Amino acid sequence: MIRIVLADDEALLRSALSALLPMKADIEVIAEAADGAEAVEAVREHRPDVLVIDLEMPGTDGLAAVERIRADRPEQAILMLTRHARPGVLRRALKLGVRGFVSKSAHPAAIAAVIETLHAGKRWIDPEISALAVLDDSPLTDRELDVLRETLAGCSVAEIAARLHLAEGTVRNYLSNAMHKTQTRNRREAARYARAREWL
Structure with missing residues (x-):
């Protein structure tokens, strides 16, 4: 029996x-979560074999939840469900240790098969999602994308530095590089530019 925690803010899909x-x-849903914060608590409490989590949720999103979960349980197998797998998001998720990516439109039998694959210690990425990552045309580095992502969240330079464990001068350098590459006037424009092209 594969014990899973299922986290998705769409109640109908989750149920x-x-x-x-x-x-x-041979799957048992041992807990459900409606957002990332609930997912973190459910994993701490129930210690599932596989966490199935939606990428885009209000508040603490899937990636933020995964980061916290992996800090507590680095061995946790994680399957991420998504509608829009932007290349930058895929790369970040893989770095965080997500072992599986599946489209939310996939048939439940296909999702179940991927859960079994991850439980066996293997990886599985939806071919369509994988193709998007290969086609990534972003000129920005991962760190430049990180600081722009925090900018979109409304963080100041000091807050970005604290969250990413960087010096403020380093953050400014990354932001300056990102503005130059995107030919924008300020960091917020650069962040919006990157989001519009689905690099974030």
């Missing part, structure tokens, strides 16, 4: 998967 996944494989 459907909760009902259907056990019918498609």
